[in-house]
Amino acid sequence: MKKLVLPIIFTVVGVCFTTYSFLDTFIIVKNAKEVDIDHNSSFSFGTPSSSKPSTSSSSNNTSSSSNNTSSSSNNSSSSYNSSSSNNGGQSSVPVANKYYENLTTEQIAALFTPEKVFREGEHYSDPDIYIDITTHRDDADTTTYYVADIRINSLGYLKTALAKDKYGMHIKEKTSDICKRKNGILAINGDTYGEQEGGFVVRNGVPLRETKNLNRMRGTTSKAEDLIIRGDGTFAVIDERYTSFEEVTAQNPWQVFSFGPALVKSNEVAVNENEEVGIALGGNRNQRCAIGIISPCHYCFVVSDGRNNESRGISLFNLGKIMKELHCETAYNLDGGGSATMYLDDGTGNANGLGQLVNTPGQLEGDSTVKQREVSDIVYIGKNQA
Numbered sequence: 001m002k003k004l005v006l007p008i009i010f011t012v013v014g015v016c017f018t019t020y021s022f023l024d025t026f027i028i029v030k031n032a033k034e035v036d037i038d039h040n041s042s043f044s045f046g047t048p049s050s051s052k053p054s055t056s057s058s059s060n061n062t063s064s065s066s067n068n069t070s071s072s073s074n075n076s077s078s079s080y081n082s083s084s085s086n087n088g089g090q091s092s093v094p095v096a097n098k099y100y101e102n103l104t105t106e107q108i109a110a111l112f113t114p115e116k117v118f119r120e121g122e123h124y125s126d127p128d129i130y131i132d133i134t135t136h137r138d139d140a141d142t143t144t145y146y147v148a149d150i151r152i153n154s155l156g157y158l159k160t161a162l163a164k165d166k167y168g169m170h171i172k173e174k175t176s177d178i179c180k181r182k183n184g185i186l187a188i189n190g191d192t193y194g195e196q197e198g199g200f201v202v203r204n205g206v207p208l209r210e211t212k213n214l215n216r217m218r219g220t221t222s223k224a225e226d227l228i229i230r231g232d233g234t235f236a237v238i239d240e241r242y243t244s245f246e247e248v249t250a251q252n253p254w255q256v257f258s259f260g261p262a263l264v265k266s267n268e269v270a271v272n273e274n275e276e277v278g279i280a281l282g283g284n285r286n287q288r289c290a291i292g293i294i295s296p297c298h299y300c301f302v303v304s305d306g307r308n309n310e311s312r313g314i315s316l317f318n319l320g321k322i323m324k325e326l327h328c329e330t331a332y333n334l335d336g337g338g339s340a341t342m343y344l345d346d347g348t349g350n351a352n353g354l355g356q357l358v359n360t361p362g363q364l365e366g367d368s369t370v371k372q373r374e375v376s377d378i379v380y381i382g383k384n385q386a
Contacts, residue, residue, distance in 0.1 A: 031167075031168045031169055032166050032167070032168035032169075032171055033166060033167055033168060034165060034166050034167075035162065035165070035166065035167045035206065035208065036165075037160070037161075037162065037203045037204040037205075037206045037208075038159075038161075038182075038204065038384065040204050040205045040206055042205075043204070043205030043231065043254065044231060044252070045154070045155055045156065045231050045232070045254075046155075046230065046231045046232025046233065046252065047232075098267075098329070099293075099294065099295035099296070099298075099329055100267075100294055100295065100327035100329070101294070101295055101298070108151065111125065111130040111151060112125060112126070112127055112128065112129075112130055112151075112153070113125040113126060113127070114127060116346070116347075118346040118354065120344070120354055120356050121133065121344055121356040121358055122344075124185050124186065124344065124346070124347070126383075127153075128152065128153040128154065128157065128383070129150075129151070129152050129153070129157055129185065129381060129383070130149075130150070130151040130152075131148055131149070131150050131151075131185065131186050131344070131381060132148070132149045133146060133147065133148045133149075133186075133342075133344065133358055134146070134147050134149070138304075138314060138318060138322075139318075142311070142312045143285070143304055143305060143306060143311040143312050143313055143314050144304070144305045144310065144311045144359075144360075145288070145302060145303065145304035145305070145314060145322065146302065146303050146304070146342055146358050146359050147300060147301075147302050147326065148186055148188075148300060148301040148302075148342065148344075148358075149300055150186070150298070150299045150300060150301065150381060151297065151298050152297050152299075152381065153297065154297070155229075155231065155232075155233045155254060155296075155297065157381055157382060157383065158229070158254075158255075158299065158379070158381060159182075159184075159204055159379075159380055159381070159382050159384075160190060160203045160204055160255055160377060160378065160379050160380070161178050161179075161181075161182050161184070161377065161378050161380060162178075162203065162376070162377050163178060163194070163374070163375065163376055163377060167208050168194065169194050169195075169197075170194055170195070171194055171376065172194070172374035172375060172376060173374055173375070174341075174372050174373075174374050174375070175187055175188070175189050175341040175343055175361075175372065175375055175378050176341070176343040176355060176357065176372065178377075178378045178380075179343050179345060179355070179378060179380050180345060180349045180355060181349065182349075182380065182382055182384075183347055183348060183349045183382060183383070183384065184345060184347065184378075184380035184381065184382040185344070185345055185346070185347040185380070185381045185382060185383070186301070186342070186343070186344050186345075186380060186381040187341075187342070187343045187345075187378045187379065187380035187381075188289050188291070188301045188303060188334065188340075188341060188342050188343075188378065188379050188380075189289055189334065189335055189339045189340060189341045189375045189377075189378055189379075190257065190334060190335065190375065190376065190377035190378050190379050191257040191258055191259035191334050191335055191376075191377065192259060192335040192339060192375060192376050192377075193208075193209070193257075193258065193376050193377060194376030194377070195376065196213050196258070197211075197213065198211040198212050198213030198214075198215075199211075199212070199213035199226070199240070199258030199259075200212070200226050200240065200245055200248055200256050200258050201256060201258065202228075202248070202249075202253045202254070202255060202256035203255060203377070204254065204255070205231070205253070205254050207245075207249065210245040212224070212240045212241075213240065213258060214240060214241060223239065223260060223261040223262075224239055224240040224241050224258075224260070225237050225238070225239055225240075225260040225261045225262050225332075226238050226239075226240055226243075226248075226256055226257060226258045226260065227255075227256065227257045227260070227262070227291070227330075227332040228248060228251055228253045228255070228256050229253065229254045229255040229256075230251055230252055230253060230254060231252040231253070231254050232252070232296065233293075233296035233297050234293065234296055235293045235329070235330040235332070236251060236330075237262040237265055237270075237330060237332065240258070255379075257332065257334065259277075259332075259333060259334050259335055260277070260332060260333055261275070261277065261316075261332075261333055262330065262331070262332050262333070263290055263292075263316065263319055263320040263323050263328075263331040263332060263333050264292065264320055264323045264324050264328045264329070264330055264331035265330055266329070266330075267324065267327075267328075267329055268324065269317070269320040269321055269323075269324050270320060271316045271317050271320045272317060273315070273317045275316050275317065276315075276316060277316070277333065285306060285312050285313035285314060285315055286306050286307065286313040286314070286336050286337050286340075287303070287304055287305060287306035287307065287313055287336050287337055287338065287339075287340035287359075287361070288302070288303065288304040288306070288313070288314050288316075288319050288333070288336045288340055289301075289302070289303050289304075289333075289334040289335060289336050289339070289340040289341070289342075290302045290303075290319055290323055290331055290332060290333055290334060291331065291332055291334060291379060292323045292326060292328030292329075292330065292331035292332070293328060293329055293330050293331075294326065294327050294328055294329065295329075300323075300326050300328065301342060301379075302319070302322060302323065302326070303340050303341065303342040303358070303359045304319070304340065304359070305340075305359055305360050306337075306340075307337075308360070310360075311360075316333060319333065334379070335375065337373075338361065338362050338371070338373040339361075339373050339375050340359065340361060341357065341359065341361045341372060341373075341375075342357070342358040342359045343355060343356070343357055343358065344356055344358055347382065347383055357372065361373065
């Protein structure tokens with residue numbers, strides 16, 4: 001019996017340590033604090049000279065550009081000059097000067113409606129926001145993905161929100177619940193900042209984390225790329241390995257996400273066929289969530305299904321190709337897998353029961369039950385400006 005005492009003690013200690021380590025890493029809430037990122041009146045939005053570049057078009061087609069990606073005749077470029085007047089007195093940061101637009105200024109204006117128009121799971125428009133959601137199959141016809149074509153009259157409508165309005169580790173809430181609580185219109189999950197010990201975080205202009213995360217579960221990519229959405233509506237991709245937080249804040253960031261990697265940079269696919277992030281349960285085919293810029297104040301959200309009989313999932317490389325085909329000048333990979341969620345509401349907090357999940361989130365494995373995963377944060381389109 002005495003010979004068994006030490007092995008039993010070591011086993012118990014080992015189990016206790018392993019359990020604590022698991023809870024500490026994935027479950028136990030740490031450094032939680034309530035933060036208000038909804039009323040940041042000190043943030044200065046840029047005033048771009050042309051947030052909706054106009055191009056000549058012989059067509060009377062007023063549909064969004066995400067539904068016209070096969071047409072190359074309208075693929076023209078226009079100049080965009082950022083303004084430094086609202087950048088805290090600093091000189092303007094260099095930005096890309098060519099964007100795709102296939103609609104004239106008049107056609108773009110016609111997309112916005114004097115009164116709110118809402119079609120469940122498909123469309124929303126009002127005087128300031130235009131959202132049109134379309135459903136697609138990938139080239140191999142194995143996966144369904146959803147494209148939200150978004151036009152807004154102010155960057156202040158592109159917002160983020162934290163689970164339970166708290167900042168910290170392992171604080172979670174469903175994407176749809178956060179969106180409803182914020183009276184959001186369209187929401188996707190964010191960058192799962194709360195499951196990482198580091199990584200730059202800025203939300204609605206409020207700096208929340210300045211520490212780097214160079215030890216991400218990067219899979220087959222060594223990149224540590226963050227996405228900056230600047231106050232003038234443009235996107236920039238930086239690598240945390242070579243960038244200080246001071247250099248990030250000098251770019252007047254409205255949002256900073258630290259998941260990645262970048263999918264498209266300078267209109268070209270920025271990942272290769274072998275790149276993957278994290279632990280890919282389905283090889284390199286998983287549910288995906290991405291955000292891209294077509295032109296300032298013209299963005300797209302893309303979410304794919306995966307890991308079920310109807311949809312196998314999409315690789316990072318194929319997602320990059322999709323974002324390029326949507327004419328994204330820059331596109332960025334957000335948290336995917338079971339977290340990948342797109343939700344559309346009428347902006348009233350689902351008071352009338354109108355909100356609906358657009359995609360089919362969760363790890364279904366043949367089960368038809370939707371299992372929406374709780375997440376740390378969301379990216380959403382909402383009417384209440386900062």
